[in-house]
Amino acid sequence: MSDKAKGKMTVFKTDRHEDAAAMVFVSLVVAFVLVYMAYVVPTITIKPSQDGKLVAVAVQPDQEIKKGDVMYTFEYTDKKFVNGQLEEKIATKDVKASTNGKVLSVSVKEGDALKKGKTAILVMDHEKGTLP
Amino acid sequence: MNILLALDDSSRAMEQAVRLASQHQAGLTALFVLDAGWSVYIGSDFLLGSTARSKFLEYTRDDEFAQQHATVETFQKMAQAAGVPCVIKTTTAQRVPEAILAELEQGGYDTLVMGHPFRRGLEVMRDATAQVLKSAACDVLFVSREG
């Protein structure tokens, strides 16, 4: 019964094996994601990280951009707890390029509403070997 | 007549099985099922510290064997004292009632005797008697724990 009981529940011999397997699995997943993003992904679609309104687009199609260059500016509602009270205020944020690359197309214009993770703002090519 | 006694810690069930076998001059088989379901039962939580789970499973296994030893010994003494010959069988299962039903099917028994509530391994958390009653194709005698 011992071997049978021990072998059940996990596919692994012991919990230590399972812990190690989880770490190997995560390493593979992370390595896959990093390699895919650095070398394989053909183009990058930049989407907003929160809902808001586009204030300005600082890049144009075919423009080369460098890491740290401002790509667009948007307006959003900043919700923050200050002294226990939820404060909401309109704030603007510059979104900068996280890698060198070239803008392929811009699909929004000033004043457009941005939906978190949904609206495609621009499509760009990135320098291979860097993480976009 | 052929009787199967499903062993747990109920001494009244043992007594009744021995009495029945002696009255009817029947064959008596006692079945002890070791519960191997612990690994699944404790599976709901996942952050067990490394060797803790296998240690616990070894601990439950040792406890199962200790119970098997004690129960079988008690029963054998009882049967010997009454002069009733008996066969002892031991098996391992993820679910105890399934092993009892499998033995009933294979052994061609006429009567099953078991304690009620039935307390073998993780059956303290389940309803073994209901499950057995639903599928048993023979007479079943449930013996209550208190007389």
Added chain:
Amino acid sequence: MEEKSRVANILAIVPGLAVMVGTLFLLRTYVEPWMKDAVVLGQKGWLVKVLSLNYILLSIIAGIIYRNVFFGGRIPDWAEAGFRTTRLFIKSGVIMLGSLYTLQKLAKVGSIAILLISTFVFGTVFFVIWYGKRIGMDRSMIGVMGASCGVCGVSAAVATAPGVNAKPSEVALAIATILGFGIMTMFISPFIGKALMMSDYQFGAWVGTGILNSGQVLATCLAFNPTFAPGTAVAYGEIWNVVRVISIPFVVFIVTTWACKSEAAESCDATGQKMDMAKVFKDRFPIFVLGFFGMTALSSLGWLGAEGSNTLHLLRDVMSWIFGIGLVGQGAYIDFRELKRAGGKPLRVGLVAGTLKYVVALIVIMLFVSKDASF
């Protein structure tokens, strides 16, 4: 026992795993979007906004339905090997959660977490010892209940039971109590959090302190806010979780030493040897926590991409899938017929200690932990 070939073992995983992945796919692609748009009680998205029925809770509920309704109380043989990968997925998810922090942030919140956790862990252990003695529970079961109510529920119960020589049948009752209580708190906590307008920081700190099982802490945080990002409930809750998991060996040591003290040798470690802290720590330390810190180190070095980058976004998306798959499996290990049988003194102690910890943690967090996030 006949040894199956390695290939056969791997193939056996496929059907169950396919059910878990398929379920999550359906939930995320069709069910959750439908719930977000559905108008119930005159409010769009009521099911998600008010009932917190996001894909995380739906995954657990789907697992529970599989086990209790479709499978009739037992995971069938064809799916069993696949469902056994549950823990691998959740552990992997926990390791990946390490990427939400940098070492500085971890150090900042970690100290508050250590303070709160140690107060509540040892407070609960002492309460259970006092209360257990009062109602005449035996010493070994007090040890098991103390550890499980104090730290990480089932994990701690299982880690303590052999050392204090607790009866397995009673441990089974204790486990049912802890799980049942945990499931209850898992479903009601998001409501309470929203009703009290708790911030993500407060919510993470509260459930991280008050909920018994570590798995349920994560699920509850994600039910409150399903986003994986720094500053969300799950990011805070997980710091609490990690501190708790690390504290298991210490609690096991203390509880076992207490339970063995003044008891005959039969109630102590089976070998009669004196407990050795170093050995307990080595045996009980969950090494996957090292993977979690490894991810934090990578994130601190900026090797996983900048915050807001597409790379991190993809990584977090993968993380949410890994968790979701694990949670379907997690649900399938919940059997209501078994939970219903919880009873006796473990139930009394579990309910009293669990509720007390849950409520006191809520009061302490609301009074002393500010809504403003630490990072």
